[in-house]
Amino acid sequence: MLNATKEQAGSATLIRLSGAIEESANFDKLLGPPPAELIVSCKDVPRINSVGVKAWIRYFQQAQAKGGKLTFIECSTAIVEQINLISNFTCGGVVESIYVPFSCESCQKELIGLFKTSDLKSLNFILPELKCSKCGGKAVFDDIPEEYLGFLMK
Amino acid sequence: MSSLLLISDIPEDHAFATQVAKSVGCVLIHAKSPEEGAKMLRDQSPKFIFIDGSSAKTYQKFEEAIHETVGLFSELIQPNMIHFISSETMDSIPHLTQSPLFGHLIFRKFDKLDECAPVYARVLAATAKERAFGLENFLRPGTKIQTIQLKSSDQKQGAVGALTNYLNQAKFQPRMATQISNAVDELLMNAIFDAPIDDTGKTLYSNTPRSTIFKLEGKSAVEMQVGFDGEYVGITVVDHYGSLDKARLLNHVSKNYSDETYKLKLHQAGAGIGLATIYQNGGSFFFSSCVRERTEVTVFFRRTKSFVEFKNQFRFFSTQFYF
């Protein structure tokens, strides 16, 4: 079930989405008409299904049509997958930061690290290792760079 | 003794077919060219056919050779017994996905032969039965299968949530659990909204908003089966319409959705994109449909140590139709 909180961040409205985006998600009801400047945090969106994808695009296309400024921050892995999969998913918005998946080589724990997309580009998509929060072991990027970071390489 | 005919000159395919034939208890006969294969098909009437489908040109030769020997609509050759082998993604093999002979597609990822051959042997054994129905056919013998009956359309998210918990308990990484849950979400949605048809074959709810609540009773009953055999999790979704359209299904999954020219249109059915992604991300499918009676769609995923391994796992896309 999708929830959202709204706050003012300078001249922009910051919306923090949380919960799975599926058929019960009603963006219009939840968020009202898209403001001129919108920042969307997707940190707590663990899952989006195909109906959710359509609802998402329908809402953010309104924002795009109004000519407003749209920024996505803290995109969860589920959201990044859709950005890569569907070319109009971001509806002309800017993806500022994303969560990147890592896996511990010792205990196999799945970890995520937040990266600015500009930093990923300057790193030339070579990701640093992380320290596992569970066992202190070495955690490495756990996806295929051309697939997970593909939208930044285009 | 029944036989498995392999038509391929790729050593990897031979190693795979040898193991599978052994596991399933049949003799392997091997043709290195399409022409030789067509002759063996005519003379030895194999039970199963594995064929390298990588190149459109070679495949064309096979269809031509079949046409000349037994004919494309012969009893000796039916989609249910044909297994294409290819290393390509589904959007780049239209010669296979549009072939009237499409039955099964095996992704050529045989580096862990000891793991993938027994799995595929079970698939083969299931196809040899009168009807390939039941999740137990595809998992290790003795695997406990749990069944959930959905009584109304709004129980779908609850079923998906229950599955996510099940996967967490089975120690699938959260990302894997999400992928699998999404896969099953799509299958349930198909069973609830796309499968129901009237007597003329017209869909009843395909244009109904997916948040609509209605009862799933009688013919509209939908069931989900889940089992984990220690390596693979399998989830089967059952409906009682048997309305699955093979050509439409293959058309959906063989589109390249990430192509720059592709823009998701809001009126488009959602399921195709879901299924294409699932296969790309390591999921295997077995679609079994008895026309106008029953459709069972099963997805399989191996639990792996990392997500990269998960994405790169051996997989297959099988369809089995009974008329």
Ligand SMILES: [Zn+2]
């Ligand atoms: Zn660790």
